[in-house]
Amino acid sequence: xxxxxxxxxxxxxxxxxxxxxxxEALRGVDLEVSQGQFVALVGPSGSGKSTFLNLVGGLDRxxxxxxxxxxxxxxxxxxxxxxxHRRQRVGFVFQGFNLLPRLTALENVALPLIFAGVAERExxxxxxxxxxxxxxxxxIDHRPTQLSGGEQQRVAIARALVSRPAIILADEPTGNLDSxxxxxxxxxxxxxxxxxxxxxxxxxxDPEAAAFAGQVxxxxxxxIEDPAPPPTAEAEL
Amino acid sequence: xxxxxxxxxxxGNLTRHKARTALTTVGIVVGILTIVTMVSLxxxxxxxMMNSFNTVGLETxxxxxxxxxxxxxxxxxxxxxxxxxxxELIDQLEARDDVATVEPDLSLPxxxxxxxxxxGREVRANPWQSELASFPGLFENGPQLLAxxxxxxxxxxxxxxxxxxxxxxxxxxxxxxxxxxxxxxxYSPRGESQAFPFQIAGIFERRWGNISLGVPDRxxxxxxxxxDPDYIANYGYDELLVRARSLNDAVQIVEWLSGQGFQVExxxxxxxxxxxxxxxxxxxxxxxxxxxxxxxxxxxANTMIMAVYERTKEIGIMKAVGAAPxxxxxxxxxxxxxxxxxxxxxxxxxxxxxxxxxxxxxLVILRWQQMDVRGTFFVVSWWLVVGALAFAALVGLLAGLYxxxxxxxxxxxxxxxxx
Numbered sequence: 001x002x003x004x005x006x007x008x009x010x011x012x013x014x015x016x017x018x019x020x021x022x023x024e025a026l027r028g029v030d031l032e033v034s035q036g037q038f039v040a041l042v043g044p045s046g047s048g049k050s051t052f053l054n055l056v057g058g059l060d061r062x063x064x065x066x067x068x069x070x071x072x073x074x075x076x077x078x079x080x081x082x083x084x085h086r087r088q089r090v091g092f093v094f095q096g097f098n099l100l101p102r103l104t105a106l107e108n109v110a111l112p113l114i115f116a117g118v119a120e121r122e123x124x125x126x127x128x129x130x131x132x133x134x135x136x137x138x139x140i141d142h143r144p145t146q147l148s149g150g151e152q153q154r155v156a157i158a159r160a161l162v163s164r165p166a167i168i169l170a171d172e173p174t175g176n177l178d179s180x181x182x183x184x185x186x187x188x189x190x191x192x193x194x195x196x197x198x199x200x201x202x203x204x205x206d207p208e209a210a211a212f213a214g215q216v217x218x219x220x221x222x223x224i225e226d227p228a229p230p231p232t233a234e235a236e237l
Numbered sequence: 238x239x240x241x242x243x244x245x246x247x248x249g250n251l252t253r254h255k256a257r258t259a260l261t262t263v264g265i266v267v268g269i270l271t272i273v274t275m276v277s278l279x280x281x282x283x284x285x286m287m288n289s290f291n292t293v294g295l296e297t298x299x300x301x302x303x304x305x306x307x308x309x310x311x312x313x314x315x316x317x318x319x320x321x322x323x324x325e326l327i328d329q330l331e332a333r334d335d336v337a338t339v340e341p342d343l344s345l346p347x348x349x350x351x352x353x354x355x356x357g358r359e360v361r362a363n364p365w366q367s368e369l370a371s372f373p374g375l376f377e378n379g380p381q382l383l384a385x386x387x388x389x390x391x392x393x394x395x396x397x398x399x400x401x402x403x404x405x406x407x408x409x410x411x412x413x414x415x416x417x418x419x420x421x422x423x424y425s426p427r428g429e430s431q432a433f434p435f436q437i438a439g440i441f442e443r444r445w446g447n448i449s450l451g452v453p454d455r456x457x458x459x460x461x462x463x464x465d466p467d468y469i470a471n472y473g474y475d476e477l478l479v480r481a482r483s484l485n486d487a488v489q490i491v492e493w494l495s496g497q498g499f500q501v502e503x504x505x506x507x508x509x510x511x512x513x514x515x516x517x518x519x520x521x522x523x524x525x526x527x528x529x530x531x532x533x534x535x536x537x538a539n540t541m542i543m544a545v546y547e548r549t550k551e552i553g554i555m556k557a558v559g560a561a562p563x564x565x566x567x568x569x570x571x572x573x574x575x576x577x578x579x580x581x582x583x584x585x586x587x588x589x590x591x592x593x594x595x596x597x598x599x600l601v602i603l604r605w606q607q608m609d610v611r612g613t614f615f616v617v618s619w620w621l622v623v624g625a626l627a628f629a630a631l632v633g634l635l636a637g638l639y640x641x642x643x644x645x646x647x648x649x650x651x652x653x654x655x656x
Contacts, residue, residue, distance in 0.1 A: 054650055057557070059556075059557060059649045059650045059653070060648075060649075060650050079562065080561070083556075083559060083560075083561040083562070084559075086556070086557060086558065086559045086649075087558070087559025088559070092557050092558070094653075098550075098553075098554045098557070098653065099554075100551055100554060102249075102253060111555070111558055112558035112559050114238060114239075114242050114246070115238050115555070115558065115559045115560045115561065115564055116559060117238055117239055119239070120241075120242070159558065163558075163559065
């Protein structure tokens with residue numbers, strides 16, 4: 001298991017068709033992320049970093065190249081395998097939290113387990129445990145509208161962890177938060193990475209958030225700018 | 238995804254927009270209400286009719302003599318009989334293996350004036366034609382026997398209560414009248430009269446004063462009336478009532494008699510016609526309900542498509558956390574089926590109540606019209622309930638297929654970005 005990298009992209013491409021014109025969001029990305037790494041993808045808007053994250057998360061399919069996640073190639077996978085991938089192996093944390101407003105924090109966290117066919121009692125026990133872990137043990141019955149932005153993002157992080165995925169994908173997790181709350185969220189993510197060994201792939205254009213990562217990779221125009229940045233890159237930011 | 242979670246989630250989604258769910262079910266309620274009411278009416282009426290006919294017996298045949306077409310030169314004269322119901326025919330029929338019984342019937346001529354003489358007093362009495370061959374009125378109860386026997390032996394006479402009342406007898410003393418000699422006096426238009434000795438054999442409850450005789454006694458009266466001792470040889474019986482051993486035998490006998498040129502009516506044939514008419518009626522009425530359901534299904538489809546639009550982002554989130562397209566599809570199909578089932582439940586209950594009310598109303602109106610009718614005309618059987626609910630759920634399911642397919646097809650990323 002440890003022999004496989006968590007993520008390995010080989011000449012990965014994603015082209016969108018907008019009307020007649022083709023937009024090349026990714027133009028041959030080569031990247032390897034080892035298990036347990038905390039990597040931040042940074043770059044200007046339109047650099048392709050979110051597209052890359054969505055491909056890794058199985059929300060989208062590449063149009064060229066190969067994308068290996070823990071030994072499975074996603075581009076050629078069937079829809080069923082892709083669903084399995086989203087359900088079991090990755091957890092998403094979005095900028096806009098993406099919680100279901102009519103469900104309580106507890107139900108939101110337990111939601112992925114419904115689709116995995118886990119029994120209700122076990123679902124709720126696991127969700128309760130994770131909410132306590134992210135510091136929301138006393139707010140489990142609150143609905144998203146009754147929670148602050150930071151609290152909502154903590155619920156989202158708990159939801160991302162509930163299926164015990166190998167990789168957490170965070171797309172601008174601090175984008176909707178003030179800087180103090182953003183720092184708290186980033187600290188929580190780093191803690192998960194360090195204490196539980198979860199591979200973390202962060203997309204952000206917030207240098208302060210990227211500073212929490214162990215490795216920062218810059219993207220521009222659908223390519224990796226410096227595939228092997230020196231460790232000092234972190235200090236630059 | 239566990240089935241329980243599927244239904245729980247679907248139910249939760251439906252209760253989110255209670256008013257919309259309720260309004261969407263109205264169409265289904267109307268459709269199922271119509272179908273349940275109409276089908277239960279059909280079933281009830283058919284059952285009542287079958288009961289009425291069964292007392293007569295489906296294997297019963299009526300045979301009539303063949304008559305000449307009435308001539309335009311003699312429009313009022315009785316048509317001459319060209320083929321008679323003779324005692325020989327009765328023998329032939331009785332000799333057949335497939336025939337159980339043969340009963341000849343004779344009607345007393347219209348215009349026969351009859352009186353009864355008892356205790357030295359004379360009271361006018363109209364003959365009540367034998368009920369033997371005629372069907373009991375649908376849903377009506379036959380006359381009630383108060384004393385004596387139902388079928389008079391030779392020399393025995395059946396009377397109804399009002400006749401005895403006009404002789405001054407009350408209901409309490411009726412039993413003592415059985416076996417009492419009584420004279421039946423027949424008056425011819427020529428002014429002649431003849432007294433025939435009889436005994437009272439049975440007394441019936443009826444509104445009107447009537448008498449009834451067995452066929453041999455009726456023949457005696459007819460022979461005197463027409464002054465024709467060979468009446469049967471010349472004219473034959475008016476009707477033969479043949480009971481076949483089974484329904485199949487009845488069909489064979491009808492074939493045989495028709496081949497002989499006789500006019501035959503079988504109760505089964507009549508019942509078949511009525512049944513067919515009932516099926517046509519039921520189909521027509523059920524179609525009205527089906528049409529209502531069709532319209533309702535469009536309503537459900539519309540509601541579900543709206544729901545897909547509203548919940549696009551939610552669908553995206555569900556897909557992102559691992560919902561399979563099939564699970565999303567199942568969720569929407571179950572929701573649509575639940576709308577159908579809910580409408581079906583309400584519609585079935587309302588249809589059942591409406592049937593109860595209409596049944597009550599019909600009986601009240603008939604009683605008001607002085608018809609003595611009892612019966613259940615709306616029968617909601619268990620298969621109708623199960624069928625109606627299943628049909629309602631199926632309509633919902635079918636209406637949900639397209640919206641559900643749309644929801645399942647949504648690309649997760651596009652759905653997530655939908656605001």
